[in-house]
Amino acid sequence: MSLIHKFKQSDDYYVIDVNSGSVHAIDKLVYDILDENGLGSKEEVSCRLNGEYSKEDISEGYDELKELVDGGILYSKDLYEDIAIKSVDEKSYIKALCLNIAHDCNLKCKYCFAEEGEYHGKRMIMTAEVGKKSIDFVIKRSGPRKNIEVDLFGGEPLLAFDVVKEIVEYAKEQEKIYNKEIRFTMTTNATLLTDEIMKYADENVGNIVLSIDGRKEVNDKVRVRADGSGSYDAIMPKIKKMVDMRDKTKQYYARGTFTRENTDFFEDIKHLANEGFKEISIEPVVLPESDPLSLREQDLPIIFNQYDKLYDEMIKRHKDGNEFKFYHFNIDLQGGPCVYKRISGCGAGNEYVAITPNGDIYPCHQFVGNEDFKMGNIFSSDELKEDIAKELKEANIYNKPKCRECWARFYCSGGCQANNYNFNENPNKDFLTPYELGCKMQKKRIECAIALKAKIME
Numbered sequence: 001m002s003l004i005h006k007f008k009q010s011d012d013y014y015v016i017d018v019n020s021g022s023v024h025a026i027d028k029l030v031y032d033i034l035d036e037n038g039l040g041s042k043e044e045v046s047c048r049l050n051g052e053y054s055k056e057d058i059s060e061g062y063d064e065l066k067e068l069v070d071g072g073i074l075y076s077k078d079l080y081e082d083i084a085i086k087s088v089d090e091k092s093y094i095k096a097l098c099l100n101i102a103h104d105c106n107l108k109c110k111y112c113f114a115e116e117g118e119y120h121g122k123r124m125i126m127t128a129e130v131g132k133k134s135i136d137f138v139i140k141r142s143g144p145r146k147n148i149e150v151d152l153f154g155g156e157p158l159l160a161f162d163v164v165k166e167i168v169e170y171a172k173e174q175e176k177i178y179n180k181e182i183r184f185t186m187t188t189n190a191t192l193l194t195d196e197i198m199k200y201a202d203e204n205v206g207n208i209v210l211s212i213d214g215r216k217e218v219n220d221k222v223r224v225r226a227d228g229s230g231s232y233d234a235i236m237p238k239i240k241k242m243v244d245m246r247d248k249t250k251q252y253y254a255r256g257t258f259t260r261e262n263t264d265f266f267e268d269i270k271h272l273a274n275e276g277f278k279e280i281s282i283e284p285v286v287l288p289e290s291d292p293l294s295l296r297e298q299d300l301p302i303i304f305n306q307y308d309k310l311y312d313e314m315i316k317r318h319k320d321g322n323e324f325k326f327y328h329f330n331i332d333l334q335g336g337p338c339v340y341k342r343i344s345g346c347g348a349g350n351e352y353v354a355i356t357p358n359g360d361i362y363p364c365h366q367f368v369g370n371e372d373f374k375m376g377n378i379f380s381s382d383e384l385k386e387d388i389a390k391e392l393k394e395a396n397i398y399n400k401p402k403c404r405e406c407w408a409r410f411y412c413s414g415g416c417q418a419n420n421y422n423f424n425e426n427p428n429k430d431f432l433t434p435y436e437l438g439c440k441m442q443k444k445r446i447e448c449a450i451a452l453k454a455k456i457m458e
């Protein structure tokens with residue numbers, strides 16, 4: 001089990017104490033002395049570094065490190081495993097919903113996991129009745145939790161703006177009655193935004209995720225209409241207008257996907273930053289290897305290089321007072337998120353579920369349409385299928401052999417359960433084997449995120 005992780009980012013060296021989460025900026029000598037498997041004896045270290053540093057320097061560096069180790073600051077013990085074992089039997093409350101407002105979409109993006117909105121089924125739009133019943137469902141299932149998150153998702157949710165409005169207005173009434181706070185997020189391809197919709201969303205939706213892949217030529221290759229034409233020229237002005245309305249206090253993301261077609265995705269992030277967006281997310285596509293857009297092992301060096309370039313750019317812009325945030329570099333080094341989240345991640349099937357237009361319940365939007373994972377229906381009085389929830393809950397970092405050993409376990413929390421299930425190399429599909437390519441990118445992003453935070457806090 002990795003107890004520390006050392007890495008170099010740009011010209012700086014860092015070590016993380018995995019179990020406590022403490023991060024230390026170190027010099028090259030200390031970096032070279034440190035061994036991920038434990039601190040060896042002074043003789044062993046002197047012998048290993050003989051010729052690279054003077055005996056005195058090695059001795060001094062070693063003594064300083066030894067103090068940290070003896071003080072329990074490095075190679076500290078794991079305090080969470082008992083909590084993980086207990087949490088499996090604790091009752092979960094649902095605090096977040098993904099409402100698939102429309103199993104339909106007016107774009108035909110080439111990498112869409114929802115099969116252009118259809119989710120392996122037929123096209124369908126949620127009725128206000130299903131939406132309201134879903135709000136009742138989550139209020140009832142949220143138990144003592146006050147804060148509830150609802151994602152207005154698709155396909156494209158704005159194909160049914162009237163339904164969205166009815167659901168939001170209903171939720172506003174119900175949250176007062178039940179003393180809850182319901183916060184909405186909406187993910188939209190931005191094509192259908194009008195002044196009226198923007199005004200309503202701005203006033204009523206806590207976070208708006210606006211899909212755009214970056215440069216026009218990149219966006220227009222994949223985010224296309226039925227006739228094959230690109231969407232960039234139609235969406236960019238609308239996204240800008242929507243973001244301008246949000247001012248500095250309200251949340252949004254300009255969010256895109258990178259594929260094999262744009263492994264130079266740093267250019268897309270830079271493009272969005274140059275267009276004035278301050279909250280940006282560009283995520284790796286996850287597709288079977290047979291898909292021409294899928295990312296492969298051989299793409300990793302260029303992908304890592306893009307994250308390095310992004311790190312340098314963000315440091316530079318921070319110094320110039322012109323910074324932006326990159327979703328995957330957001331990390332909290334001071335204690336968050338909570339222990340349960342660190343161990344189990346997203347909470348799919350337990351704290352979070354997705355509801356389809358006909359009221360079927362799945363552990364999350366990525367499982368929608370896979371009948372093996374249907375947990376119930378909001379119109380049925382039957383209990384949810386607890387075996388699915390339990391299997392997902394048990395898939396925490398301590399039960400995943402690779403995660404158990406991994407230095408990134410408390411930041412990554414064991415990866416996306418759906419990606420693990422769908423894309424790991426285990427022929428007997430399971431949640432317990434991580435999606436390897438995702439792990440490698442995740443670890444690189446975590447290093448960049450930690451270094452960025454440390455550097456900015458200097």
Ligand code: SF4
Nearest residue numbers: 403406412414415439
């Ligand atoms: S999913 Fe991968 S990166 Fe994440 S903790 Fe597990 S092994 Fe590490």
Ligand code: SF4
Nearest residue numbers: 346348364416417418
């Ligand atoms: S399983 Fe993956 S896609 Fe589903 S909620 Fe969790 S992290 Fe998100």
